[in-house]
Amino acid sequence: MKAIRRFTVRPVLPEPLRPLSDLARNLRWSWHPETRDLFQAVAPEEWQRCGGDPVRLLGNVSAERLTELAEDRRFLRRLTAAADDLHDYLAGRRWYQTAPQAELPAAIAYFSPEFGITAALPQYSGGLGILAGDHLKAASDLGVPMIGVGLLYRHGYFRQSLSREGWQQEHYPVLDPNELPLELLREGDGTPAQVAIALPAGRRLRSYVWQARVGRVPLLLLDSDVEENAPGERDVTDRLYGGGSEHRLLQEMLLGIGGVRAVRTYCRLTGHPEPEVFHTNEGHAGFLGLERIRELTGAGGLEFDGALETVRAGTVFTTHTPVPAGIDRFDRELVARHFGDDGELPGVDVERVLALGMETYPQGEPNLFNMAVMGLRLAQRANGVSTLHGQVSREMFAGLWPGFDPEEVPIISVTNGVHAPTWVAPEVFRLGARQIGAGRTEDALSVGDSRRWSAVAEIPDAAVWDLRRVLREQLVEEVRRRLRDSWRQRGAGAAELGWIDGALDPDVLTIGFARRVPSYKRLTLMLRDRDRLMDLLLHPERPIQIVVAGKAHPADDSGKRLVQDLVRFADDPRVRHRIVFLPDYGMAMAQKLYPGCDVWLNNPLRPLEACGTSGMKAALNGCLNLSVLDGWWDEWYEPDFGWSIPTADGSAIDEHRRDELEAGALYDLLEARVAPRFYDRDATGIPQRWVEMVRQTLVTLGPKVLAGRMVREYVERLYAPAARAQRVLTPEVAGELARWKARVRAAWPQVTVDHVETGVPTAPANGSAELGATLALRVRVALGDLLPDDVEVQVVSGRVDESDRITDATTIALKPTGGPDLEGRRLYEGPLALDRTGSFGYTVRILPAHPLLTHPADLGLLAVPSESTSEAAGVLMR
Template structure:
């Protein structure tokens, strides 16, 4: 019979075992090996059955076993040591507290993301964005950065994936009970659950409870709309990740952004936690947080423009998408219906909200509301997630800063990193600990001291090679177990599955490919020439084997067809022992897959991979990367530790089939001629010396770079600290001043002109080292010199006379205004490089509270009539 009601019965722990509850509720156990070992020793069989989840373990362990442990002195000593270690970890000073300028750093940062991948025991992630967010929180905890995470609690999480008999993806949405997860409800002083509420059209409301996950030192607040006070439609707002139609998604993002700010305020009120000075929006999904903060300031008698300046100063926006199609966009009328006097944020004019998300650049859709555009307008600081992606983002959003070259668009980059303690296999950690000690190894993985990674050079080749085989052997065992379970789900009986015992070989070169399955990641590029792939898989002396995993979005039938095509190939009896597809890719699978592979394959369409962190996780385990030069690999690739797949850029790129053929052929060539021979060639000692050296170089050179600790330190130093300083300087008076100044400058700008430019050079050639004198007359309209900066911009020019590596030098006012209201500016122009050289003059707005001279998107340049010659040719 089916139960009419479900609830969770929690175990009563003996008093001596109470610290187990604290250890289970702090998700530090997910990356702290000693704590996991302690829980495993409680009951090894139930630990395995609980899929390494301490909360589930404690819910299933027998009272007899608990009583036995309460009398076990050795266990109690281990428990006390683990509890003391956790206390030291969450209360002691760490990197952040040791910074000399710590008083200038933000007291707290609120980090908003639509998904968080902390552990498989808390399935609130779909792919790289969520895993990155989880690693960001963990690294912030390790470094002592005072972060507060904010997200949504999805009652169905992301879907679980199985395959039909013919290889078609099937989605399943398990119901998650928060009481069975490592969460606790945030409660008011009287014990009632805390709530946030959003006003909806038609005098309705959307309420949400706040669940707390403790991620080391970092609190993670997750909003849950499945509460009895909501109508059925509103209860389902947080039903599943990236599900539903446009209005469903809009309500999720309103709850995340607006409700998230309210949840942070509630948490700080109840706990005494410092209020955030900086708000970090991880992709555009949480962009409405800026509107809620503007609405808050409206109660302090700040008008919209002044409040906007105050909010922008302390906001950081990170974009993760390299294509406009990856951005959430909503119908303008849908957005308008959910704001204003009859819905949310009644003190803000709806038209002002709509303007923030309007695509005002050429080719933009005026009837769509763009979440990334709003994020950029509400954040004074913005970044992409790799050096290449920063360049792509500046190009993609350059229309928001008309008149500026893409390189001057104020979007920087912080290359993603991964949390080594989460992703490094225990065997790899133990090898490092034997070399330099456990504490120094842990420090190397969290802080990233390069001298400690250099210690890898002293590890004997034999030890490295034995480690690689152990990890490969573990992967083979894992693959066979998962493959057996998958085939049973597909309807196969025991008699059909004897062949699985021979799947993969721990001595064969193993390639991994696992990620989401949008078309640009090209899951099936490896199938482009199946005869060549067969030759690689079945080579008599140098075979390869491939482990593939990945999920397609439930609405993406194209991605599902790619999976089916790959699965059908892998089902072929000729090759099924050499290539496998594993369904239900997630964190638990990934933690086995990355260490066990020798090669991590990545072949997206360049430059559509914003960063791609799976290869970083593989690298930390000594796995070599074989990838298109995209994302992070474009930035850090060296032949010492991996291979770059040549891309068919240029004319071939216009034909997708032709491009895929060329790049697949290049991939086969690399595997046949360089990768496989290097793995199988043995030196005098019977070891693949050149391969082992590449593993060593991967660890020593890439190790410190790919760490989330390095990434979070960059965020602190380059984005959070400047944002905190800007926030502190933007008091009420300053916000009003800046808003008034911007309004005045925008109104006056049409009359700002460069009227006359003259130089001391009379010819089109000059000597290197020559200094020219520039005299410029400008019209400033109703502005004065304090409102602007007049610059000379010079550098090499291309065939179209565009300055390609310009250097800007401010010119100084030398007189004015004259009778016509023009001002004279003068300054030197140094000819400091040879070759085609050119200069121009421009006028930019300037104010002490601007983060960038491009912030307003205003620039005045000479008219074409003023240009006497394309430039000065130097010899």
């Protein structure tokens, strides 16, 4: 008979064991080996059955075992040491506390639709969530006062299995928050705290707020499974990235608007400092800006435009997608229906809300509301997640700043990093600890002190190679276990599974490939020439073996076909001992997969990989990268520690031909360079050149790929400037800035560059000039109702290409001379030094100027000479 409801009956911990509860409820255990070892000692077999989840462990361990442990002095000493260590970690001064506090925000609120903290809290689907989880962990390690905000999905993301035919199947387990490392946020009287957002027709979407403790960082997760909600509203947070457009819109309204209200509730109940900076990780949480505008136009007393300026000053927006198709976009009417007097933000003109997200640029869709566009318009500071992705993002969103070259679009880059204590295998950590000390190793992994990492160079070759063999052997054991489970789920009997005992070989070059399965990541590029791949797998002297994992989105049948193609190839009895597909890729699998591989393969379509952090995690364990120059690998690749897969770039090439060429390049690398280097051994059996590449990977890449480095960059380049800007914008100043912008926008149509000339004595003759010469520029401009203090007139110069486009530009401000002439025009003058050889050109432009503007393109306004005004497009120099 099936139960209609399930719950866990937990034993009461004896008094001496009460600290176990605090240790289990703080997710620091997920990256602290000593705490995990302590829980494993509670009940080793149960620990394995619980998947390394302390909360489940404490719910399942017998009362007799707890009584026994309460009298075990050795265990109690370990428990006291772990509890004291956690207390010191939570209370001690860390990097953030040693910095000048006047420059730093009192707190930062970090919003993301998913968070990958640990497999015990399955609230993630892929790289975006893992990055968000690593961001919070690194913030905790550095002492950054951050509050994470997300949604609690009662079904999480789907679990993946395979049919007998290799077709992906999805399962959605029900998650009980009471069985997760979470606690309800409660009011002073003990009742659960709630936040709510307004829906059309007088309905309300209510939400509980669950709290996870990520070290020092609270993570607030909103849960719509509230009894007072109607059935449709209860299901809003049912699953990650599920449902239709309105379902997704409600999720994102709850995340953004409800998330700000949850932060306010949390700070009220706990005394936590209110955030000065709000960071939205992708556009999913973009509505948080609208809620903050509502706060400021209500009790704050500001007009909409003044509130918008204040919100922009304190908001950071990170974009992760390199293609428009990856951005959430909603029908204009759907958004309009949920705002205004019959929904959220009553009293605010719905058109003002819609204007923030509409694609008003030439290539945009006029009736779609774009969440990334709203994110950029509501944030004064924005970034991509690698240097290349920043460039791609500036080009993709250039339409929001018409007239400006892509390189001037105000989107910077902060390259992602990964949380080393989470992803570095314990064996790797112990080897480092033996070399430089446990404390120094922990600091190197958390903070990224390159001086600590350089000590890796002194680890003997034999120790490095022995470690790699141990990790590979552990992976082989893990793969065989998972492979056996997968085949049983596919319906295979015991008599069919004997071959699994010989699947993979701990002495064979092992390549890993694991990620989500959209088409651009090209899961099956390796299958392009199956005969050649078979030759590589079965080479008599230098074989390779490949471990593959990945999930296709449930609605992506083309992705599922890619999975099936790979599985069918891996099922072939001729090669199934050399290539395997492991279903249900997640954090638990990844933590075994990254350390055990010798090479990490990544072959996306360039430049569609925004960053691609899986290769970073592999690198931290001494795994070498073999990748297309995309994302972070484009930025940091060196031949000393990996290989670059050549790409057939260019829009003219047929996609099938492109895949054929790049697959051929991949096979060539594996056959001629990767495998020979792995199998080229010295007299002691050590591949010295390979080990040196492993060492260079750790010494050179190690400090760069850390989430600690990433979070420090966010603090210094984005959070601290945002906090300073936020503090400057008092209500009076914000109102003044908004009025100034409105005045400039109204007057801008009358702003023109009327005449440009160069002084006769230094003008170039015959279109050429000598290096070191100086042009005396005189520019007449019309400013309409604006004053010289409202603008800056600039000369932009640099080398020019064949189409007279200025590259490598330098800008110099020209100075006004005297008052307006009889026609109201003003004269600006200044020198232009010809300081570089080759084809050289210049132009003149007018920009709005105000002390509180953070970027010349802030308003998206620009005036340049017309063709009849411009004196010359380029100057040839000798």
